[in-house]
Amino acid sequence: MNESPIVAAHDLVRVFGEGDAAVRAVDGVTIDFPEGAFTAIMGPSGSGKSTLMHMLAGLDRPTSGTVTIDGTDLSTLDDADLTELRRDRVGFVFQFFNLLPVLTADENILLPLSLAGRDPDNKLHDRLVEAVGLEDRLTHRPSELSGGQQQRVAVARALMSQPSVVFADEPTGNLDSKASEGILDLLRRAVDEFGQTVVMVTHEAYAAAIADRVLVLVDGRVVNDETPESTEHVHDLMNQAAA
């Protein structure tokens, strides 16, 4: 494992609104994500976990504090640079609406590369397609795929550009348990077989349990940072946080 973290946040604060109505969604988070680790961020709704992820991924700017991805301080980037960083060094898997309906599965997988005008790494492409098990679905449009298949395409897309880090925001939130299992397995393999760094926001204990590390957020602060042993363990962590 590398010494320097691939993603680092220092004293992150995000305030929504002004004056009396101001809400500190993220309130002083300092945290490192080492390379090749699978981290789950948990917390009750309104705990600020999504807001934290948005800032870590360069989708939102912190009110104060800094985020560093692969040595780059995001606060020094303008919108165009941030976009480029997301394109080249960050992979995304969202809960809903991950794919462009007008593109085929394969075109969706290659989208970030196409946007960058880069040629795909064919070997990686073949390995990924095989890993997500979509060899015979590549020319299908998203509307012709099941929810689980769509999400697997999204994971493949996130991995295709070999990003520094993959952020997954409730990637199983919209799936049945069998499909969820498939996606979680895929993310796990991304870490184990492809050496990816994955940060996943979830509120489901069984999902968090497959991670190497679980962060629990409450009221915008990290209240727990542990290695999950089992689903039950994660449940306990959550219950502690709620108490």
Add this chain to the structure above:
Amino acid sequence: MTSLALRNLGARKLRSFLTALAILLGVMMVAGTYVLTDTIEQSFDKIFAESNEGVDAVVTSKQAVETDDNTEPPIDAGVLDRVREVDGVSIAEGNIGDPQVAIIDKEGERIGGGGAPTFAISASTSDAARERFDPLTYVEGGPPEAKDQVTIDKAAAEKGDFSLGDQVTLAGKTEARQYTLVGIATLGDVENFGGASLALLTLPEAQRITGKQGQFDQITVAAEEGVDQETLAKNIGAALPPTAEVETGEEDTESSQEDIGEFINILKTALLVFAGVSLFVAAFLIFNTFSITVAQRTREFAMLRTLGANRRQIITSVVVEAFAIGLGASVLGLLAGIGFAPVIGLLFDAIEIGLPKEGTVVETRTIVVALVLGTGLAVLAALIPAVRATRVSPVTGLREGAVLETSAGRRRRGVFGIALTALGGVVMALALFGALTPGEAWVGVGAATVFIGVALLSPRLVRPMASVVGRPLEATRGVAGRLARENTTRNPGRTATTAAALMIGLALVSFVTVFAAGLKGSIDDAIDEGITADLLLSNTDNFSDIPALAAEEVKDVPGVESSSPYRYTQAQVEGADGTSYLSLIDPATVSDIFDFDWREGSAETASDLGPTDAFVDEGWADDNDIGVGDSFAVTTPSGKELEYAVTGTFKDNTDFFGDYVASGQDAAAYGEADNVTNVFITLADDADGDAVRGEIEDVVDTAFPTAKVQNREELKDAIGSQLNQLLGVVYALLGLAVIVSLFGIVNTLALSIYERTRELGLLRAVGMSRRQVRRIIRYEAVITALIGAVLGLILGILFAILVSRPLADEGFVLKFPVATLLVLLVLAAIAGVLAAIGPARRASRLDVLKALAYE
């Protein structure tokens, strides 16, 4: 959620605004047309009423032939003595009022540029007559009292920078002469005759300069005290020779007003046609907007229906929305039209049709038509989408992504589209070949039907066309091009309707472009093949006559081989429909200047043409069953009866010569003794062309300032630039329809961007730059615009081919101005880029997180 609702409202505000703008522009054009033409008509009415004040009866000669300029031939001076004898006549005065003169300014240019006429008017011959009839107010000086004096109108004096005592040159049917300016006048309180000018001369001088010695244009009569206009007119009528007629003063004013009313009606109709095109395009836009928004609201409607709203209530709610937008836009359009009227007026000034425009006339009719048309159109265009939306059952509607149209419905639409397109084509063809009358109106109906048919059909064309148009973009621009192409085919109906709106404008633009190019090319061919003269003289306004004397004077210039007078005029041929145009030539010199395309006959037929011989246009001869050896009878505009024996037939390419060609020896019988249309000149073989031309120009510039010298190329150029001027006006008028259709593109883009908010958010999240987002939207607009443009070009060219078919007999040859048509395509693409600016900016500025609808 609040921000989403706000965005929703924002999108609706924009949508309503753009829809309203489309209606507004169409209504503006309609209202502007009415206001402008009503204003012109009222100004003319005022001028006629002013100038006829104090006139109880008017005697003119009878119009023997209905000619284009609609003027009566002059009346014999002897009639005045008869009128003076009539009971109840207090004053009778013979007048000249002839529009064929010119005031020449100090630089030698004619005042008014030839767009509006200059009238030579005779001054009253007695103080009593002046007091009773003279409509002029003398701002400075007074009327002329000697033959070398003139009084001109204030506007002309200002334009020419003339002041009392200056020498003013007047050109008429004789050599130009100088006069001393003794007065500056206005017509009552009318200051603007729409560019027309007045030159008041003593009666004998007015008769001389207009070639009407011993004649009057009209006799005005004042009644004695206690004699009413009708009695006076009846008394005079009894004393008149059969060639003359009398009208009461009121009747005369009215008939003048009617004559000009007819002319203004033609203008009004033409302008309304263009306004109609804009409104037609606007209707497409409204239809499309409501289709899209109603589709977006399907779930809302379905929910309302499950809550117990019936179909009628839903339809009513959509229609009420359309009504509100339509009414609001119509009111604004009406106001804008009142302001826009003078702008339309500028178009006439551009092609040098001078018309008086005083004040602003807003008739009730204008208000009613504008409001009813704009509102009605909005409601009508919204009705179909509303009915379609409510046809979906509530349960289906509630499901996400409910589809409003079935594939069967789409197929029906396609079949219907083909049927309408075919029907429209047939109607156009029938109208063009005379089976449906009035032809112009039916051609229009046919064209509109074709447009609707193709619009219905075009959703099927969108996918293949987007492939063709989008492929290069995809190849060079990668994923942005690919996404743009896919987006345009995502909802083919929507893209098709948007493109169809642009198609209409471009079809008409390319139609007139192709047609005008054909016309120009055909005229050029006819000139190259038919005219062998080296030079010609024509009026500087390109259509009026010039003095016949010019032919004589030019003949004496050394180096001139022959100088041949040519007259183009009208007459009524017995048994033929309508009046005939005809040419009067000089047989002795005609072989030097023209090369006729003989069918029967030869150059000798023309050079041996006797005073009672004529050779005729082949097509006209066939239509009227006339052949060589036959004879036909003619009534000339001055009422003379002539009989011609046919000695030959020729093919008259582009209708240059008219129906028949006769000898100019009888020009007097046509009232054309003193003037000619052109003088064609050939130079001696050994002459120095430039030098001779220079000498001819010297003669023309001093003696005949209304004439100019041209060679064949210059003639072609002059015709070309006249055509281009006209084309420019037509382009400007069609431009409005194109602008309306661009709003359609903006509207459709804005609405589909709104629909695709989340998608755009995703693209931005995974690394699409703002510039790439803008590019997608821009390419979508370009693809849509190009689909419309290509369809439009194809239709325009087909229309031009169709419309020119019946003209093929007259030597009309279609030419395809490929470069211009390509420019149109490029302009359409640029227009697409422009239309995309706003929506693209909006799309690229979406907040990524909000777009992903997280919060």
